[in-house]
Amino acid sequence: MLSILATAAAFPALRAVSAQTPKKEKTMQYTLTPLDYGRKALEPWIDAETVGYHHDKHQAAYVANLNAALDSEPSFKYDGDVCGLISDLESVPEKIRTAVRNNGGGVWNHEFYWKGLSPKKSEPSAALENAAKKSFGGVDGLKKLMSEASVKQFGSGWAWLIVNPDGSLKIASTPNQDNPLMGAYVGACGCIPILTIDVWEHAYYLKYKNLRAEYAKNIWNLVDWKRVSERYESAVDAKKPLV
Numbered sequence: 131m132l133s134i135l136a137t138a139a140a141f142p143a144l145r146a147v148s149a150q151t152p153k154k155e156k157t158m159q160y161t162l163t164p165l166d167y168g169r170k171a172l173e174p175w176i177d178a179e180t181v182g183y184h185h186d187k188h189q190a191a192y193v194a195n196l197n198a199a200l201d202s203e204p205s206f207k208y209d210g211d212v213c214g215l216i217s218d219l220e221s222v223p224e225k226i227r228t229a230v231r232n233n234g235g236g237v238w239n240h241e242f243y244w245k246g247l248s249p250k251k252s253e254p255s256a257a258l259e260n261a262a263k264k265s266f267g268g269v270d271g272l273k274k275l276m277s278e279a280s281v282k283q284f285g286s287g288w289a290w291l292i293v294n295p296d297g298s299l300k301i302a303s304t305p306n307q308d309n310p311l312m313g314a315y316v317g318a319c320g321c322i323p324i325l326t327i328d329v330w331e332h333a334y335y336l337k338y339k340n341l342r343a344e345y346a347k348n349i350w351n352l353v354d355w356k357r358v359s360e361r362y363e364s365a366v367d368a369k370k371p372l373v
């Protein structure tokens with residue numbers, strides 16, 4: 131169940147994503163998307179060993195398991211990206227729906243997570259900064275609430291910065307590999323995510339051990355605000371998520 135720290139309104143974007151998804155023409159084989167930076171690039175905030183295991187082992191396993199789930203149900207032909215797949219779980223045969231939810235979520239969430247980080251410093255756009263000011267009193271308020279959501283998420287899961295139809299921002303969290311794009315499956319409004327923090331232990335335990343709060347504080351040194359701003363613009367203008 132998605133936990134949203136404020137009331138959320140219905141968002142038409144997910145239906146738009148689903149409607150655009152090509153259906154049942156061929157079977158996709160998903161591949162592990164390479165990182166845009168080296169294993170050491172996120173140090174000292176996230177160490178190279180963690181990045182290596184996280185991407186090359188954990189994320190790779192979600193890709194393999196997603197392909198295995200889809201291969202096990204050859205009657206289901208799917209020709210869409212992972213975003214379209216997890217945004218339209220209703221179309222997935224019940225036999226493999228949970229596997230697709232968990233592993234498709236695992237694939238998309240991780241690609242989105244890595245793309246939201248960068249060793250290069252950047253600043254939020256004026257539009258995003260203004261939205262943060264309206265919703266949280268400023269970017270510092272955004273960081274504080276999202277770090278708190280990261281710490282409060284019980285067990286494994288994700289903290290999210292999401293956009294409502296009116297362009298306002300909210301903080302949310304999901305368990306396991308769920309994300310706001312899954313709509314009704316996670317009890318969500320269908321808001322569009324623009325930033326996430328992976329709070330599975332595999333994301334931080336080698337360096338931070340049990341100190342999730344330290345990880346959720348230090349990760350702000352790595353957030354790619356240029357990318358998050360582009361995602362905000364896409365969510366507001368095109369009503370589409372952008373990895």
Ligand SMILES: [Fe+2]
Nearest residue numbers: 188328330333
């Ligand atoms: Fe992860």
